[in-house]
Amino acid sequence: MMWSYILKLVILLPLVCGLLIGCLYLWRKLETRMPGNQGEKMLKVRETMMISPGTRLAVLEFEGRKLLVSVSRGGVALIDKGE
Numbered sequence: 709m710m711w712s713y714i715l716k717l718v719i720l721l722p723l724v725c726g727l728l729i730g731c732l733y734l735w736r737k738l739e740t741r742m743p744g745n746q747g748e749k750m751l752k753v754r755e756t757m758m759i760s761p762g763t764r765l766a767v768l769e770f771e772g773r774k775l776l777v778s779v780s781r782g783g784v785a786l787i788d789k790g791e
Contacts, residue, residue, distance in 0.1 A: 754767040754774070763780040765787070774790040 750770065752769045754769050756764055756766045758764045759778075763778060766777050766779055768775045768777060775786060776788040776790070778785045778787055
């Protein structure tokens with residue numbers, strides 16, 4: 709009686725864990741194809757670069773223009789506008 713319970717536990721527990729991991733993996737792969745994620749966005753982040761542990765530079769594209777901004781804990785500051 710006890711051995712059958714242990715045998716079921718040894719077989720079914722890895723199977724359930726494998727199914728859970730497989731479902732999470734598929735969810736991440738198919739998440740970008742969901743209907744809510746479709747459409748054009750007005751703002752695109754083209755590139756980011758870490759300057760220091762709390763500061764980074766980002767190149768944003770908005771309505772065909774490129775903006776260079778500094779992002780830090782204190783806020784966001786516009787550095788330069790490009791064409």
